[in-house]
Amino acid sequence: MTEMTEPDGAAAHVEGVANVTDNELVASIVDGIEGASVTEHRYASSETIYHMVAVPVDSWVAAVSAAKERGFDSYVDLYAVDHFAQAPRFEVGINLISMEANQRVLLTTRVPYDAPSVPTLTDVFAGANFYEREAFDLFGIDFPGHPDLTRILLPDDWEGHPLRKDTSVGSIPVQFKAGSVDL
Amino acid sequence: MAGVSSEPGFLLTTLEKGVNWARTQSMWPASFGLACCAIEMMGTGAAHNDLARFGMEVFRASPRQADLMIVAGRVSQKMAPVLRQVYDQMAEPKWVLSMGACASTGGMFNNYALVQGVDQVVPVDMYVPGCPPGPQSLMHGILSLQEMVMDGTIRNSTGVV
Amino acid sequence: MTDATDRPTDVNGDEHVDETSETIVKTVEETRRDAHDIWVSGTEERYPFAGSTDEGAQEMLPEGDDPAASIQQGVSVDDDYTSEPRNDSEERQIINMGPQHPSTHGVLRLHLELEGETVRRVKPIIGYLHTGMEKTAETLTYAQGSTNVTRMDYLAPFHNELAFSLTVEQLLGLEVPDRASAIRVLMTELNRVSSHLLWAATQGMDIGALSMMIYGWREREVCLDFFEKTTGLRMNHNYIRPGGVAADLPDGWEDDVADLIVAVSGGLDEYEELLNENPIFLDRTMGVGVITPQECKQFGVTGPMARASGIPWDLRKSNPYCGIEQYEFDVPLGLHGDVHDRYTVRMAEMRESLKIVEQVTASMPRGDYRSEDRKVTPPPRKRIDESMEALIHHFKLFTEGIKVPEGTAYQSVEGPRGEVGCVIVSKGGAKPWRMHWRAPSFAAVQALPVMMTDSLVADVVASLASADPVLGDVDR
Numbered sequence: 001m002t003e004m005t006e007p008d009g010a011a012a013h014v015e016g017v018a019n020v021t022d023n024e025l026v027a028s029i030v031d032g033i034e035g036a037s038v039t040e041h042r043y044a045s046s047e048t049i050y051h052m053v054a055v056p057v058d059s060w061v062a063a064v065s066a067a068k069e070r071g072f073d074s075y076v077d078l079y080a081v082d083h084f085a086q087a088p089r090f091e092v093g094i095n096l097i098s099m100e101a102n103q104r105v106l107l108t109t110r111v112p113y114d115a116p117s118v119p120t121l122t123d124v125f126a127g128a129n130f131y132e133r134e135a136f137d138l139f140g141i142d143f144p145g146h147p148d149l150t151r152i153l154l155p156d157d158w159e160g161h162p163l164r165k166d167t168s169v170g171s172i173p174v175q176f177k178a179g180s181v182d183l
Numbered sequence: 184m185a186g187v188s189s190e191p192g193f194l195l196t197t198l199e200k201g202v203n204w205a206r207t208q209s210m211w212p213a214s215f216g217l218a219c220c221a222i223e224m225m226g227t228g229a230a231h232n233d234l235a236r237f238g239m240e241v242f243r244a245s246p247r248q249a250d251l252m253i254v255a256g257r258v259s260q261k262m263a264p265v266l267r268q269v270y271d272q273m274a275e276p277k278w279v280l281s282m283g284a285c286a287s288t289g290g291m292f293n294n295y296a297l298v299q300g301v302d303q304v305v306p307v308d309m310y311v312p313g314c315p316p317g318p319q320s321l322m323h324g325i326l327s328l329q330e331m332v333m334d335g336t337i338r339n340s341t342g343v344v
Numbered sequence: 345m346t347d348a349t350d351r352p353t354d355v356n357g358d359e360h361v362d363e364t365s366e367t368i369v370k371t372v373e374e375t376r377r378d379a380h381d382i383w384v385s386g387t388e389e390r391y392p393f394a395g396s397t398d399e400g401a402q403e404m405l406p407e408g409d410d411p412a413a414s415i416q417q418g419v420s421v422d423d424d425y426t427s428e429p430r431n432d433s434e435e436r437q438i439i440n441m442g443p444q445h446p447s448t449h450g451v452l453r454l455h456l457e458l459e460g461e462t463v464r465r466v467k468p469i470i471g472y473l474h475t476g477m478e479k480t481a482e483t484l485t486y487a488q489g490s491t492n493v494t495r496m497d498y499l500a501p502f503h504n505e506l507a508f509s510l511t512v513e514q515l516l517g518l519e520v521p522d523r524a525s526a527i528r529v530l531m532t533e534l535n536r537v538s539s540h541l542l543w544a545a546t547q548g549m550d551i552g553a554l555s556m557m558i559y560g561w562r563e564r565e566v567c568l569d570f571f572e573k574t575t576g577l578r579m580n581h582n583y584i585r586p587g588g589v590a591a592d593l594p595d596g597w598e599d600d601v602a603d604l605i606v607a608v609s610g611g612l613d614e615y616e617e618l619l620n621e622n623p624i625f626l627d628r629t630m631g632v633g634v635i636t637p638q639e640c641k642q643f644g645v646t647g648p649m650a651r652a653s654g655i656p657w658d659l660r661k662s663n664p665y666c667g668i669e670q671y672e673f674d675v676p677l678g679l680h681g682d683v684h685d686r687y688t689v690r691m692a693e694m695r696e697s698l699k700i701v702e703q704v705t706a707s708m709p710r711g712d713y714r715s716e717d718r719k720v721t722p723p724p725r726k727r728i729d730e731s732m733e734a735l736i737h738h739f740k741l742f743t744e745g746i747k748v749p750e751g752t753a754y755q756s757v758e759g760p761r762g763e764v765g766c767v768i769v770s771k772g773g774a775k776p777w778r779m780h781w782r783a784p785s786f787a788a789v790q791a792l793p794v795m796m797t798d799s800l801v802a803d804v805v806a807s808l809a810s811a812d813p814v815l816g817d818v819d820r
Contacts, residue, residue: 041514041753041754042514043510043514043663043665043755044510044511044513044514044518044519044665044755045510045513045519045520045525045665045666045667046510046663046664046665046666047664048663048664048665050754052752073641074641074644074657075641075642075643075644076644076646076756076763076765076782077644077765077767077780077782079767079780079782080780081752081769081777081778081780082778083777093767095754095765095782097657099641099655099657099662102662102663104663106754125642125644126415126420126421126639126642126643127642127643127644127787127790127791129412129415129790130786130789130790131786138478147411147412147415148410148411148412148415150401150402151401151402151471152402152470152471153470153471153474153819153820154260154261154296154471154474155260155261155399155471156399156400156401156402157400158260162295162296162476162479163478163479167295169293169294169295169476169479169480169482169483170294170295170296170476170479171293171294172293172299174293214444214446215444216450217450217451217472217473218450218473218475218495218498218815218816219495219498219579219580219816221450222498222499222542222579223578223579225557225561226561226564226565226568229545229557229558229560229561229562229565230558230559230561230562231561231562231565242446244445244446256473257473257475259471259472259473259474259475259819260474261399261471261472261474262443262451262472262473264397265397265443265444265451265472268397269444291480291491291492292475292476292477292480294475294476294479294480295476295479296474296475296476296479297475297476314580315578315579315580317578
């Protein structure tokens with residue numbers, strides 16, 4: 001398991017900006033959660049700051065619930081990433097907003113290939129329902145506790161999970177069928 | 184005009200022409216708008232580029248009342264059986280116009296999710312290229328199809344008389 | 345001596361003798377999955393694609409069997425709003441609506457459980473327009489990315505391109521010139537107007553005001569003419585790219601925009617005159633399709649739908665981008681969260697957008713329309729003949745593409761349907777490792793049960809139209 005530490009000298013896109021940044025609020029989400037790390041990012045062409053918080057999967061529901069309690073009660077998005085060669089393989093991220101504090105936080109977690117299972121967030125945010133189904137459909141990540149974990153975008157009898165990196169994009173070679181047109 | 188004796192007589196030829204004329208002048212499309220091309224199709228039917236002046240007065244929701252199926256947009260693997268079912272429900276004579284690049288060949292999306300050309304699922308009479316084809320292109324395609332029906336070049340989409 | 349059990353027979357009517365002595369009984373699922381007996385007029389042919397349109401586990405099951413029944417009843421969010429469901433399951437019936445139906449919101453399929461005329465459960469079945477755009481994005485360079493992304497929400501292509509370009513610029517650490525930002529604001533606000541005009545047309549048509557459908561396109565054509573003049577295309581423009589915009593505004597654009605504002609404002613006045621006090625329209629929209637603020641927050645519903653419920657959140661005000669904070673505009677809010685409030689909010693938003701467009705026109709800065717960074721935007725064509733560097737930059741950009749440093753970024757803009765966002769995971773290189781799209785319509789479709797349950801079937805169409813889903817966004 002790779003150790004997650006605070007990245008050194010923030011990435012190239014973080015610049016010193018004055019405005020709305022509330023590191024304390026975000027740090028309080030991960031109070032008591034071990035192995036969490038927080039990075040700060042800024043929007044392009046904008047002064048907006050947001051944070052990404054990486055937590056281990058065992059504290060996934062706890063971290064998201066803590067965020068919700070601290071005011072991040074607006075659900076925005078849930079997505080999955082397949083890092084393939086970089087273990088742990090799958091990443092799941094949730095995007096939340098606190099409208100009162102005008103803050104955004106992206107909480108992420110990683111799960112390995114042989115146990116791609118992330119506890120469901122449908123009890124915390126009702127909106128996670130379709131998004132977790134999509135992650136299951138396209139990546140094969142399991143969400144135990146989800147009320148209706150079926151495919152959503154692909155036909156029900158589809159085999160495989162197309163957005164995984166070991167599945168090809170499925171393009172077919174262009175067939176130049178000989179044809180003639182009487183003009 | 185070829186030898187008269189081998190062709191049907193004057194009355195039948197005129198009747199056939201009359202039937203073809205009637206078919207082209209009120210060819211009602213079935214609404215099968217899928218994606219971006221559907222927006223341009225709706226724009227073609229709206230006031231600015233009025234499709235009703237060519238007889239396509241209404242877009243029939245029920246395929247049983249429609250003559251022309253304009254497949255406007257990208258057909259995904261999940262949609263293909265639905266497309267075929269709607270096509271089969273249309274009564275003869277019926278024609279299919281494949282609108283846009285995605286319907287004709289899969290367009291820019293050469294991947295697992297799309298049927299690479301709607302002619303894998305239904306027989307197509309007219310292909311209209313574009314991404315999306317503007318109203319003028321679509322009208323050109325529809326009018327060319329109407330011309331072909333008028334000439335008798337196409338009887339109906341399956342070629343069966 | 346007749347055999348009561350059905351034995352499978354072949355074409356000649358001969359019975360097959362079973363190898364096993366048991367009767368072959370097909371399960372319900374197997375029977376449903378077989379190809380339908382389609383009445384094919386005139387021919388017995390069947391192409392290999394004539395599979396079943398049954399979607400198996402994705403469909404709605406009778407209440408006792410369906411594990412997600414409470415979600416479909418629209419009671420999954422605690423918002424102090426209760427309803428008393430009757431438990432007469434024998435009187436209920438599951439009907440199918442779509443994916444091909446005349447309410448022109450695309451290929452959305454709804455399973456409705458009806459009790460008479462009242463809807464008790466709703467299950468949206470999506471995926472009929474799934475194009476694999478997120479997978480395709482991994483095969484395209486960043487300059488090609490906006491052609492892919494622009495076709496997601498095909499009614500607001502500029503917003504899609506803007507979200508994608510801003511996310512790439514966030515990873516690059518690139519700031520675009522002021523003129524480029526102002527052009528971006530101009531085009532996206534005009535796009536908001538044209539998208540809301542189309543919404544007004546389809547909403548009117550679905551409610552029954554068919555004139556809205558015919559005339560709503562008139563003003564939209566004026567906007568599309570301007571888009572065609574500037575970008576070359578009426579839709580799916582590929583104009584806003586990482587680094588700026590693709591081309592400068594054409595000569596005489598100020599006059600075109602001024603004429604556009606006059607034409608669209610006039611059209612809006614006419615539509616409001618037609619609908620605002622029309623008793624049928626008011627009856628069909630007031631109190632229909634209500635969504636509460638708590639439900640909006642739980643489901644991730646943003647944009648005019650959330651603002652109509654009273655949530656004062658607009659990304660242009662809270663997370664301003666592209667210099668939009670320098671323009672004065674209001675953000676209309678509703679109170680009740682019903683269809684009528686969404687109508688008022690969108691009509692007012694169009695007028696506010698026109699205000700912004702006027703201000704942008706008056707204060708358009710001079711300068712470059714795209715960044716000077718030659719690692720991102722190609723040099724002008726004439727420079728290639730003069731300078732070796734320009735030639736090399738051009739070559740690298742068009743053979744390899746823009747190289748983006750490693751990292752993960754998210755950026756969102758306020759689209760006509762809500763928050764349009766893009767997550768890009770880059771591992772260095774010219775193509776994104778993963779691009780995820782935050783689609784506003786996906787959340788709206790998920791929230792349909794709470795809007796439609798315990799109301800009439802006729803209100804289903806009105807609510808769906810007011811949610812303004814674009815299936816290209818939902819299914820990607």
